[in-house]
Amino acid sequence: MSINQTNIASLVEGLNQPQRLAVEQAGGPLLVLAGAGSGKTRVLTHRVAYLIAAGAARPHEILAITFTNKAANEMKERIEALIGPIARTMWISTFHAACARILRRDAQLLGYQRNFTIYDAADQVRLVKRCLSDLGYDVKRFPPKGVHANISAAKNKLIDANEFAEMVDGFFDDTVSKAYELYQKKLFANNAMDFDDLLLRTVDLFRRFPERLEHYQNSFRHILVDEYQDTNHAQYTLVNMLGQLHRNVCVVGDDDQSIYSWRGADIRNILDFEQDYPEAVTVKLEQNYRSTQTILSAANCIIANNRDRKNKELWTALGQGETIQIMEAEDEHSEARFVAGEISRMKHEEGFSYGDVAVFYRVNAQSRVLEDILVRYGIPYRVVGGTKFYERAEIKDALAYLQLLENPADSVAFARIVNSPKRGIGIASVATLTRYADAEGLSMMEAAGQAAGIADLRPASARALEDFSHRMSELAEAAAGTPVAEIMDEMLNATGYVEALQAERTIEAEGRLENLMEIVGVAGEYDRRAPGGSLGDFLQEISLYTDIDQLAEEKEVVTLMTLHNAKGLEFPVVLIIGAEEGVFPHSRSLEEQNLEEERRLCYVGMTRAMSRLYFSFAVTRNLYGSRSYNMASRFIAEMPEDLVEVRTARAGRDFRPAHDAAGASPAAFIGEKDPDAFFRVGDNVIHAAFGKGKVTGVEPGGTVAVKFDLDGSERKLMIDYAPIRKA
Numbered sequence: 236m237s238i239n240q241t242n243i244a245s246l247v248e249g250l251n252q253p254q255r256l257a258v259e260q261a262g263g264p265l266l267v268l269a270g271a272g273s274g275k276t277r278v279l280t281h282r283v284a285y286l287i288a289a290g291a292a293r294p295h296e297i298l299a300i301t302f303t304n305k306a307a308n309e310m311k312e313r314i315e316a317l318i319g320p321i322a323r324t325m326w327i328s329t330f331h332a333a334c335a336r337i338l339r340r341d342a343q344l345l346g347y348q349r350n351f352t353i354y355d356a357a358d359q360v361r362l363v364k365r366c367l368s369d370l371g372y373d374v375k376r377f378p379p380k381g382v383h384a385n386i387s388a389a390k391n392k393l394i395d396a397n398e399f400a401e402m403v404d405g406f407f408d409d410t411v412s413k414a415y416e417l418y419q420k421k422l423f424a425n426n427a428m429d430f431d432d433l434l435l436r437t438v439d440l441f442r443r444f445p446e447r448l449e450h451y452q453n454s455f456r457h458i459l460v461d462e463y464q465d466t467n468h469a470q471y472t473l474v475n476m477l478g479q480l481h482r483n484v485c486v487v488g489d490d491d492q493s494i495y496s497w498r499g500a501d502i503r504n505i506l507d508f509e510q511d512y513p514e515a516v517t518v519k520l521e522q523n524y525r526s527t528q529t530i531l532s533a534a535n536c537i538i539a540n541n542r543d544r545k546n547k548e549l550w551t552a553l554g555q556g557e558t559i560q561i562m563e564a565e566d567e568h569s570e571a572r573f574v575a576g577e578i579s580r581m582k583h584e585e586g587f588s589y590g591d592v593a594v595f596y597r598v599n600a601q602s603r604v605l606e607d608i609l610v611r612y613g614i615p616y617r618v619v620g621g622t623k624f625y626e627r628a629e630i631k632d633a634l635a636y637l638q639l640l641e642n643p644a645d646s647v648a649f650a651r652i653v654n655s656p657k658r659g660i661g662i663a664s665v666a667t668l669t670r671y672a673d674a675e676g677l678s679m680m681e682a683a684g685q686a687a688g689i690a691d692l693r694p695a696s697a698r699a700l701e702d703f704s705h706r707m708s709e710l711a712e713a714a715a716g717t718p719v720a721e722i723m724d725e726m727l728n729a730t731g732y733v734e735a736l737q738a739e740r741t742i743e744a745e746g747r748l749e750n751l752m753e754i755v756g757v758a759g760e761y762d763r764r765a766p767g768g769s770l771g772d773f774l775q776e777i778s779l780y781t782d783i784d785q786l787a788e789e790k791e792v793v794t795l796m797t798l799h800n801a802k803g804l805e806f807p808v809v810l811i812i813g814a815e816e817g818v819f820p821h822s823r824s825l826e827e828q829n830l831e832e833e834r835r836l837c838y839v840g841m842t843r844a845m846s847r848l849y850f851s852f853a854v855t856r857n858l859y860g861s862r863s864y865n866m867a868s869r870f871i872a873e874m875p876e877d878l879v880e881v882r883t884a885r886a887g888r889d890f891r892p893a894h895d896a897a898g899a900s901p902a903a904f905i906g907e908k909d910p911d912a913f914f915r916v917g918d919n920v921i922h923a924a925f926g927k928g929k930v931t932g933v934e935p936g937g938t939v940a941v942k943f944d945l946d947g948s949e950r951k952l953m954i955d956y957a958p959i960r961k962a
Contacts (some may be wrong), residue, residue, distance in 0.1 A: 246285045246317065250277075257518040258282045261291060262457075264478075264512035265485040266505075268547045271534075271842035272525030272805070276489050279461055280310055282485065283325070284317040286457055294324040298455040298477070302462050304329060310461075325610060326455070330470050334433040337440070337451065344444055345436060352427040359383055359429045367410075375412050375657065375731070381740035385411045386418060390431035391467045391499040395419075407740075434469040438799070441476050452480035463488035463508070467499035475511065482512065488543055491538050494799060494836045496829070497742055506543060523549045523842075525805050527556020530848050533874045534841040540873055541831045546729060549842070561871055561881040562851040567601075570853045571608035574810055577849070578614055578793060581808065590791040593806040595798045595840045597819040599624075599746055600753035600858060601812065602795050607791065616793040620800030625777070629736075629747045633754050634777060636726050637719075639680070640711045642768050646672075649679040652832040653703060656735035660703070664696040680704055706730065719773045720758035727751055752859030759860060798840045809844035811837075814852045815865035837870045854921055854962065864921050866960065914939050919962035925950070927962060 254274060257267045258281045269275030283299055286292045294707035301307045307328050315322040326333060335353065342349055354362065363386070364379035365704075388401050396416040403409050422428060428436060441448035458478045460466070463486035467473070486508060493502040510516050510825045523531055531549040538544065577713065579588040581696035596602060603624040609616050624630060632655050638648040654660040669889060671689050672682035686692055686700035709727060714722045727733045733751065736744045761773050794806065798819075813819050820833035841848060852867045918930040925943045932940035941959070942949045950961060
């Protein structure tokens with residue numbers, strides 16, 4: 236395909252000045268800091284097309300790296316639309332796909348055959364389990380998923396089994412080390428690699444065989460990497476090795492959207508790019524094509540509080556837009572009703588569709604109350620990047636346990652949880668038990684109690700079945716007259732379910748534990764709402780709810796998702812719920828001193844909104860089965876007052892009261908600008924730790940005396956420091 240000057244001109248037509256600068260940059264290191272909604276994909280694709288059109292590189296001399304196969308395919312299509320079928324000869328792929336392609340050619344240098352197998356996630360965990368068993372470790376104490384997660388994290392840091400062994404600190408690490416060594420031996424013996432090996436082995440290849448590195452350095456005269464802020468150490472090393480010769484390395488990303496450190500992503504990779512390449516040209520894409528200026532200005536103010544960042548100021552030509560709505564709710568139910576009511580109002584009064592709306596939250600367990608309310612309002616929804624609360628495996632397991640306690644003849648519930656968590660009762664054992672139960676006219680639970688007398692069962696399986704039957708019988712006996720929440724809590728612990736998840740030591744397991752704590756909270760709500768209610772009544776209520784929840788979904792539905800899953804998406808209306816200290820920012824992040832990533836997560840959530848943005852927080856929230864009193868998130872306080880409107884669900888009044896009137900009783904103030912930050916005798920207040928109380932005295936210097944309802948204590952508090960607010 237011939238490219239003339241007219242074609243070249245068309246590749247930069249319609250680009251803003253910084254975009255054009257990034258596209259036309261001839262060579263050398265290039266850092267494109269692409270703010271949210273600033274058209275980075277357009278810049279990437281047009282830069283690739285421009286390099287080819289201008290004769291700076293032939294298609295096969297360009298390596299373009301993205302993070303997902305979907306993104307790679309979209310990039311191929313867009314580049315082909317710009318320059319034609321010649322684009323098909325380019326290397327446009329994910330890191331793993333590019334490494335697999337290299338290793339298919341050169342794996343024999345590392346002792347592998349070229350037809351090596353790539354194990355998927357399930358295969359990897361299965362092999363780790365076999366290694367643990369071969370080493371004599373109890374897979375209940377050392378769950379394969381958790382051990383594999385540690386091995387994977389090590390590989391992504393380019394730490395091999397020998398290096399890991401030298402870093403062992405504690406018994407768990409020692410177990411991982413031994414499993415890691417055997418796991419690698421078995422992979423090699425099987426002529427197999429896992430996903431992490433694709434990166435690790437490619438780096439190994441280049442280090443051990445410099446001539447192969449030189450070959451690929453010469454092959455790829457230009458390297459472009461998307462979402463560079465999400466690269467881990469292995470990916471960072473690969474990029475620098477390949478780009479070392481020609482130094483035509485273009486990385487595109489946004490340090491303000493680096494939110495995956497828990498996956499191994501290292502924000503220093505993008506922050507230190509100019510140190511790695513002192514001659515680098517840096518281009519900032521700050522014009523946003525998605526959001527209103529109000530949303531962008533608020534997001535700019537919040538992210539400016541981070542120290543580890545490169546300064547950017549997003550702006551737009553789309554207009555100022557509406558103020559950001561901040562909603563103070565009494566509790567999580569009030570919050571959910573507000574969200575549902577506002578969605579319904581926007582649809583019926585303003586013409587928004589359900590598909591225009593997304594609700595973001597920090598952790599999956601927060602969706603439960605919201606899902607309940609949306610169903611009651613008849614608002615269709617979908618959960619993206621996760622499963623609806625009552626469809627999650629751990630919730631189904633918990634309810635199946637309760638169903639079996641209530642109805643020991645329930646063979647479906649029995650089959651679901653007899654080996655969950657793992658007890659060594661496999662499919663074959665259950666099939667044998669089923670045949671015995673059918674022949675003897677027994678329920679599965681009754682048959683399990685007689686497992687020792689079933690000839691075809693292995694002794695270990697028979698013992699496990701009898702232990703399970705005995706444990707369930709004890710729980711059923713103890714359940715009589717006991718509140719449902721207590722039954723569920725005891726059941727989850729007595730059956731080993733909680734212990735198994737705790738032992739797994741993975742982010743996924745932590746999320747499942749949070750969901751289980753939330754279902755215990757659901758039971759607690761039922762106990763308070765229906766004193767003396769039975770386990771059967773509770774299960775019936777849940778069953779009726781989930782039946783409603785299964786109604787056919789409409790095409791236009793409200794989208795629910797965690798903030799982490801929101802990256803890369805956009806919606807006309809975004810509601811961020813649970814904006815409270817300890818919820819968002821998350822308490823774990825605060826404990827681990829990872830506040831800056833939480834703030835980046837907030838920035839990501841805000842910049843998904845196109846025209847409407849809401850935040851909501853609850854004064855008190857029942858989450859994970861316990862109720863807490865919360866302060867509004869610091870992120871709310873970091874937004875300029877003129878960009879927000881604060882509302883309350885209580886008594887229909889506005890959140891901000893009028894200023895103190897002349898002659899009013901003495902008041903203590905926090906600062907001078909916040910009209911809600913003063914207290915008088917008789918005011919009802921809430922303290923983050925002590926709960927609700929009433930102001931009994933006000934002293935000069937900003938001190939108030941408060942008598943608390945919970946324990947009747949009276950305490951003097953310095954208003955400037957105490958976590959206290961009006962109720």
